[in-house]
Every structure is written in C-alpha cells, then in structure tokens.
Amino acid sequence: MTTIDIPEGSLFGLDNLPYGVFSTPGTAPRVGVRVGDSVVDLAAALGDEVFAQPSLNAFMAQGYDRWVEVRSRLVSLVQGDVPAAAVFGVDEVRLHLPVEVADYVDFYASEHHASNLGRLFRPDAEPLMPNWKHLPVGYHGRSGTVVVSGTDIVRPCGQRKAPDEDAPTFGESRRLDIEAELGFIVGVGSPLGSGVSTADFTRHVFGAVLVNDWSARDIQAWEYVPLGPNLGKSFATSISPWVVPLLALEAARVPTPVQDPPVLPYLRENEPWGLDVDLSVTWNGQEVSRPPYREMYWSPAQMLAHMTVNGACSRTGDLYASGTISGPEKDQRGAFIELTWGGKEPVTVNGEERSFLLDGDEVSISATAPGAEGRIGFGEVRGRILPATEAKR
C-alpha cells in the first residue's frame, strides 16, 4: 500500500479529481483519476470492471448518482492507503483520448469572437448576424478527427482563393490558426423526439475539457458559404486528456453576461452556468493570450437545450465545444486571426513577429478555475505543427 502526496497548491487536489484514460508500456488503456502528480488506476483501486475500458463512456453512461458516488469514494480512497500497484506518476503514463466521441458540435458563443470574425470575414456587413443573440449558433464538426493533446497536427492542404486571385489554387494552408475553447461531454444521452431542459443539464453532462479547434482560415474563407466550415476545420480538433467533472466546477459557476434581448423560454436558466475559467494560450512557450470563459454569452446548459430542442437525441460521448473564447481585451482573444487582426497586426513571439502558425510551432492551452478549496486545473491541450504531406495529392 502507498499514500498519495498532494503538493501544496496543486491544481489537482481533492476538489478536482479529473478522469482520463492512460496506459503504461505493455498495458491496455484504462480509466484513471489524477491526484496531485499521480494517476490512480481505478479498475485496480476499486476493483470495478467499468474502469477497465479504453474510454470513459461506460462509466459516464451509469449516470449522475453514480458519478456522485464514485467521486465520494475517491475522496476517501486517496486520503487513505492505496494499493501501490494502482498508483503511477503522471510522467510515467501515456494519456489517450478519454472518450469515444459520438457527435461533435462546435458553438460560437463568445460575442467578442463572433463580432471580431464578422468584421474580418464580412467587412462590409454588420458583424453579428441577426440570429446571434437569439440562439447559440453552432454546427457539427468531424468526430473522427478529435485527437488527444500531444498529437502532432499535419498542416492541411486544400483550396484557397485570396480576394485578388481569379481562381482557387490547391496547396498547404498559409493561415493556420487555433481556437481556444472549452468542451462539454455528454455522459447520459436523451432519446430521439425529446429534449434536455436547461434545468437537466447536470444530469446529462459529465464534465469539461479544453479544446483546440485548429482552423485553416484560407480554406475556411473560400469554402464556408453557404453551408458553413468543413475542410477548414475537419483535419483535427485536439482535446485535453483530463475530463474535469461538472461536480468539481460548482465554485466556478457565475452568471452569464446579461442576455438582451431576453431569450425564448426554452433557453432560460434558473441557475447560472456561466463558468469562471481562466485560460492561457502559449505559443512556443510564450503566453500570448488569456481568454476568460466568464465572458461567454451562452452557457453550456443553454447550448445543450438548444441542440436537442428540435427532438435530436444526444448520446454518451457527445462532445460540444463553446467556440473560441475571446474577451473584450486584445490579449484575451482566443484565436490568432483575432489577436493579429487577420495577420495585419503581428504579435511578437520569442522576439519574432508572428501572425499564423509556422511548421514546428507548438501551441498549448491550459486553464484553471476556482475549486472548493483552492484553484483546480484542466491540464493542457497541446499540439505541434508538422509540414504538410503532399503524398497522393
């Protein structure tokens, strides 16, 4: 048996306890929980086969009461003696995609981001579309290309046409960008023909991850009318390996900004589900932005209610992301296209003027939030850009 040391000020104390999927050399991926700088093998520690799976889906599908029960058992467990064979250092393990992603929806819930992108993509029109303050605008992304933090990102190729060009050309994206987002994972689905009310949010959503919605702005700008982004986004979406339970985010809850005009009844909330999560974006190790999630116009409870109000079912493993998190200040913008205003106002990264991503660049997004005791951490979502592969094209 062993005891688990939680360093003073750790972002992974007893008030966090995020779940992930890990493996050690020669062993199969299975569910673990992070405590301090340790990972506890839950199948080994609790003797429950639901954790001997390569994703959180089976556990998440057991529902809210079970989430509460396991969390409570974990608090007792890690304060006492734990079988030594069930404890690993976080640096000893490999982390995998924590969930088998069912459907992936990406929203557009930051007023600052939507306004900035509107100005950049449609300079002659009103920045916000007429629908924007009435519903959380979103679209479906590609589930199959959701990857775990640390996965290298191959620079995408595709069609691009600059405004001064007559016809599109094919080649690698010259405007490769990030989007710093928070993602929410559905643990318990809802049937077809039904819907999830804002009040039922916590019975369905298990937890949250960090998301980097890599975006090829040149491909996106040419393709996106009239059916929305596709190839400009579908090459990769990275998520952080640790799923922070909603149960750990109680102390982070804040009201959303005032919603005016008032929303339709199905989007009203009795309890606030804005979240006071502070993100940090680093580019080759230098922090370039600190997006504040508390500025998001739409809450995740409103997003889920909207997504299912037409009778669409939701499923265990559904991932929906907030869209880029941008605050009102320039250094709070969660995408480089905004931060550098379409590349026209470069930022200085390690002494170099930079606008979009170059091959070899690495971006890491991390976040913290108030926990029940101190601050809790989301860990990070990180990715490095590899040169485009032109094979087979």
Place this chain on the structure above:
Amino acid sequence: MTTIDIPEGSLFGLDNLPYGVFSTPGTAPRVGVRVGDSVVDLAAALGDEVFAQPSLNAFMAQGYDRWVEVRSRLVSLVQGDVPAAAVFGVDEVRLHLPVEVADYVDFYASEHHASNLGRLFRPDAEPLMPNWKHLPVGYHGRSGTVVVSGTDIVRPCGQRKAPDEDAPTFGESRRLDIEAELGFIVGVGSPLGSGVSTADFTRHVFGAVLVNDWSARDIQAWEYVPLGPNLGKSFATSISPWVVPLLALEAARVPTPVQDPPVLPYLRENEPWGLDVDLSVTWNGQEVSRPPYREMYWSPAQMLAHMTVNGACSRTGDLYASGTISGPEKDQRGAFIELTWGGKEPVTVNGEERSFLLDGDEVSISATAPGAEGRIGFGEVRGRILPATEAKR
C-alpha cells in the same frame, strides 16, 4: 435445404445482392442479403461470425477483396440449396439501421438544387456561390439521428422568424420538407494526415443507400448564417435498409455532366463515377417527382477525395450523402421547397393542394438502376410525420 425463387423481373436478382441487418421476433439483429423476396441469414448460411453482428461494420472493414469474394460466394450459394433455417420472407423480418454511422457529411452536389435553393434563400444574389463549381460543398450532419426507413419522424420544434416578423418565435416547424438523396458508406477508412484519391474510391466505399434528409426550412432559414444548417436538419435523417454494393453498380456508371471550369487535379477522375440511378418520390402514395441521379455535378469519388484532401481520416461506417437530387425539369426536383417554389406553387396530392408536410403524411423514396442483367433496386426509404411533442419545452 431450400431453393430461393427469384421472380421474373425482380429488382433483387443475382446482379444486386444488397446487404442489410434484420431480425425476426425473439432473435438478435444480424446481417442478411436480399434475394428476390427473401432474406438470407449470412451467419447461418455461411457459418461466419462476422455476419452475426448488429451492423455491417465488421464485414465492411474486411476490405475490397473480401467484398468481392463474399459476393461471388453468394451468387453460388443462392443458386443452389440453402439451409431452410437461413431463409426468411422479406415480410417476416424487421429491418434495422444497417451500419453503425461514424461521421455523416451531407454534400450539395446538384447544380439544379443549389441554384434553386440559392434563388429561394437569397433572392437578391447570384444563385450559385463562387466556390460551387470548384469544390463539392458539404457540411457535417448529426450521426446520432440517422434512422432506418420506417422510423416515424416527430415534427421538430425550434426558432423561426418570417421576414415580416420582428423577432423569432418558438414552435413547431411550419415548413417541413424532404430531401431525396443518395448516400455512400465507407467500408475501409483512411488514416489521419492522408487522403483518398478519386482512383481509390472503390477500395474504400462499400455501397450506397437512399437518404431522406428531412429539413425544417423555417428553422434552417433563420439559423444557417454564418455556420450552416444545424437544428433545421439534425432532428432526423432516414436511410434505406439495404446497402447496394458498389460492385452491383458497374452497369449504372455514367460520366458526370461536363465540369467547367476544369477541376483542380485532386478532383480529376480517370474513370466516371456518375451513376444512372432513377429515383421516385411518393407523397401519401402518389408519385410527385422523379429525381435523376445522373444529373449530379459532383461524383461520389470526388466527394470522398475532397472530404479527405485536408488530411481528415475516414472511418468504417462514415456516411456521406449527395445532397438533394434535382434535375432540370420541375417534376425532377427532390425537395418540396423546390417543387412548390417555396410553397407558392402547390402541387396536387390525391386531389389536395399541398406545399409542405402535414402531420400524418408519409413520404417514400425508391430507386432503380441498370444492373448487369436487368434493373436493380435500392428498395425504399420511408417515413411518416408525427405531431410535435411539446413535452419539457
């Protein structure tokens, strides 16, 4: 043992042999093949466990050579004696969703449809966007709401705002529509960072189904800028239960219409993959349209090449649909919004003037194509509209 009778002129002769998933009362769903008016239980007839699954995915993942081999064995099998316990009448079985759908992408590949919709949704602008003839425009839909033919469709609710209204209201869709499409199912995926060339189409795509992409036009019109359709489509997409193998469609292959301007190299085809499939749309039993698939501007090989050219992986079970099939004639339009020109030119259905779908309406889409011997059938995709449920809203 028994022999299988194939009626003269059957659309399910030896040159078709579509696969599906069926069950009989008290038994588990498993893979079958349709021959004449019979369904052959493949696990029972061939003694192969890959067919004892509730989807075609495991079989499809075995790859092209295996698809050819099994098809050849089936031709021999059904011409000889088959174990009586492996043969069922098509009316005795229940048909299930034939594949576990991974990602679902919907294209927009009919020039007639895209032009008609452009005129209806954006009357003051050019009907075709500048990108339309350069790339197959498409977007991701909701995999979780792909349902098998025969599933009732609950009328969706959502936000709608007519042009003469100041603010959106919430309620049931008043402009519920269909889209008659052909869908293609990926059998063998392709890895992240790679891509599928047009020449490799047949190594990856297993077969085709009919698709009804139910569409709430009022919800769609209000929500779709700037990120594309979402709630207006995500409530349900129906597919036919029989997957017609690409191997059965050799005789149906035709060139696509001339593509001018010339397409970029990655979209060029050495062999034509237009398809001479004739669809029929019936509304409460009366045929109202005959969409011709041969008119589609983009081929399914081009759609897959485009979808993966940015390095996005594809997976076993990916479904991608053509978008509404509309020909140049009014009675060849595959959506009611086009057929009735936004509701302004109603059609007569069983003596009644009709524009959009009413509760209780039933729509069936069927199709045939040239086979190696006679014509082959896709069966049908059918759905009936149930009244909206306002529960929990």
